[in-house]
Amino acid sequence: MCLATVYIEDDGQREEVMQDVAWIKPVNGGLQLITFLGESKLFQAHIESIDLMNSLIVLKRMTNEQSHI
Amino acid sequence: MKKIAICGKGGSGKSTVVALLAHGVRARGYRVLVVDSDESNPGLYRMLGFDKRPEPLLELVGGKKKVFQTFSEEPESSKSILTQEEIQVADIPGDYIVERDGIGLVCIGKILQSLEGCACPMGVLSREFLKRLSLQKDEVAVVDMEAGIEHFGRGVETSIDSVLIVTEPSFDSLELAEKINTLAAEVGVECVWTILNKIRSKEIASRLREELEERGISVIGSIGYEPEIFQSGLEGRPVRRDKLETDIGKILDQLL
Numbered sequence: 001m002c003l004a005t006v007y008i009e010d011d012g013q014r015e016e017v018m019q020d021v022a023w024i025k026p027v028n029g030g031l032q033l034i035t036f037l038g039e040s041k042l043f044q045a046h047i048e049s050i051d052l053m054n055s056l057i058v059l060k061r062m063t064n065e066q067s068h069i
Numbered sequence: 070m071k072k073i074a075i076c077g078k079g080g081s082g083k084s085t086v087v088a089l090l091a092h093g094v095r096a097r098g099y100r101v102l103v104v105d106s107d108e109s110n111p112g113l114y115r116m117l118g119f120d121k122r123p124e125p126l127l128e129l130v131g132g133k134k135k136v137f138q139t140f141s142e143e144p145e146s147s148k149s150i151l152t153q154e155e156i157q158v159a160d161i162p163g164d165y166i167v168e169r170d171g172i173g174l175v176c177i178g179k180i181l182q183s184l185e186g187c188a189c190p191m192g193v194l195s196r197e198f199l200k201r202l203s204l205q206k207d208e209v210a211v212v213d214m215e216a217g218i219e220h221f222g223r224g225v226e227t228s229i230d231s232v233l234i235v236t237e238p239s240f241d242s243l244e245l246a247e248k249i250n251t252l253a254a255e256v257g258v259e260c261v262w263t264i265l266n267k268i269r270s271k272e273i274a275s276r277l278r279e280e281l282e283e284r285g286i287s288v289i290g291s292i293g294y295e296p297e298i299f300q301s302g303l304e305g306r307p308v309r310r311d312k313l314e315t316d317i318g319k320i321l322d323q324l325l
Binding site: 002003020022036037038039 | 130152186
């Protein structure tokens with residue numbers, strides 16, 4: 001399916017954070033995820049990988065140092 | 070009350086069965102909400118006897134193209150019934166439902182232009198709408214699914230109580246019924262049956278029934294081939310159930 005399930009990696013652990021994500025945009029050094037129905041979440045993270053074949057996006061949480069750059 | 074999805078091969082008669090069942094369920098005293106979840110076929114509203122199609126629910130979120138602009142600029146302003154955890158039939162705004170004599174019709178969305186992209190958003194909308202749809206005791210939802218099995222991949226059936234697989238006398242239709250039976254069980258649908266459709270003789274019905282039962286699929290009933298239905302389909306007229314009342318009645322006895 002085209003809409004993505006998004007995971008976030010933190011300390012080697014992978015956790016699902018959102019389903020049906022339709023849009024991702026950079027906001028304040030982080031990433032805003034918006035679902036098809038308009039639910040929105042902001043993460044201090046960068047994109048680790050995008051798997052379009054399986055509709056999976058993996059984010060990696062920024063360390064405190066990275067998020068202040 | 071119940072959410073019933075009508076699945077099957079393209080051309081097997083899903084929309085006709087939806088119309089026949091909707092009228093049959095209504096005749097038993099239930100209010101019926103028909104959900105048009107097929108993004109291709111345009112004429113379900115005519116089969117049900119409506120003059121016009123309702124606005125697609127996809128427009129409640131601005132349609133595929135406008136929605137990003139709306140959400141990214143001002144997410145808080147884009148509240149609609151689709152953000153509610155529970156949606157009652159009465160919550161659906163007037164432009165998005167057509168109703169008459171206790172039967173309502175809503176439409177998820179249609180592919181309108183070439184190169185407009187895939188139908189995944191409509192699959193998600195179908196899934197979320199059906200999940201949130203809260204029916205009263207005297208209400209039944211009948212869902213006209215798109216042909217084939219892609220909707221199972223999108224999880225549209227996760228909140229469906231019964232799946233009816235419309236099976237016409239063809240090998241492909243039997244093969245697909247077997248696949249749908251498996252997929253429906255995998256997503257946790259409690260009741261999965263086939264309806265034999267376009268049946269011209271008892272011999273054909275028996276042959277199909279044997280074939281399906283060998284594949285572990287239950288048959289809930291059989292709908293005869295009716296020239297009047299064929300003719301109304303050709304002319305875009307409403308489907309009449311007069312001559313099929315007995316067939317539909319037997320199915321509803323088990324379904325409701």
